[in-house]
Amino acid sequence: MHADIDTTSHAIVRVARSHRAAAERLLRSSGLHAGQELLMMHLWDNGPQPQSALIELLGLDASTVTRAVQRLEQSGFVRRVRSETDRRAVIVQPTAAGQALRDQVSQAWKELEDLTLAGLTEPDRAELARLLALVERNLT
Amino acid sequence: MHADIDTTSHAIVRVARSHRAAAERLLRSSGLHAGQELLMMHLWDNGPQPQSALIELLGLDASTVTRAVQRLEQSGFVRRVRSETDRRAVIVQPTAAGQALRDQVSQAWKELEDLTLAGLTEPDRAELARLLALVERNLT
DNA sequence: GGCATTTACTTGGCCGTGCAAGCAATTGCC
């Protein structure tokens, strides 16, 4: 039997791919791509932020965030402003169009969560959350 | 509080990223990139295959596999041969260099699995596998 | 003050991945 196929690692890879695909599908109508919604959520929750804060919060590479923000600006969801107090820094703020996405994206995110966990009992969900947290700690 | 951060969806995204990063690190010395090892494993297990079979097995888009195979060929790990019986089809076969990676990659994959599951009891591991399978079914 | 170091971001390059469009060979069917 194909030992490699039954590993948890492989399961993680497959789940990650399907999950991303589902996210992409649910976000399509909003105009966001999977990944961008997390950035926007941080802006909605915490207001305008320097990119450095987003990088920290999202745990992504600086270059990844730079380009994500560039694309969000291109799409009109975000504005980039040079900080007055630190002229290296860029402050990212949601535009009106960006703010307008909030409810729709929250809804899509909720649907994604529902889809992901469909059929799992409450204890199963808690267990999954616990185990994923352990795995995350292992890999970080 | 930031409700979105505590979702299982978000945990999946974070785990997937760390997991991929770990895979990339463990595979680095072999010359493979995360993702390519799964393709090679299928070749090692099942011998030369038409791309269509790899696409099916890996559950990836045809274009993704085309390019992965192109890069593996570029790296010298794989050879592409036009099928005699169906001249549309491309048969992918591991080269000697590709075969030579087998043990090293198996080892790396095992290390990845160990790292991922470190500290989890046997029942925890079984439970995680079960829950991931459920989630995967939900998302497919 | 002045220079080395650190910080904040950019850009180029590369990989995985998907969609859309397109080409060529094969198959299905009248």
Next chain:
DNA sequence: GGCAATTGCTTGCACGGCCAAGTAAATGCC
């Protein structure tokens, strides 16, 4: 046989991500 539909693959394009190298501003320290 002959033409339509299907199959197998490729290419262009766009995203998320990462690393490495580079620029410019702010900080640290003598």
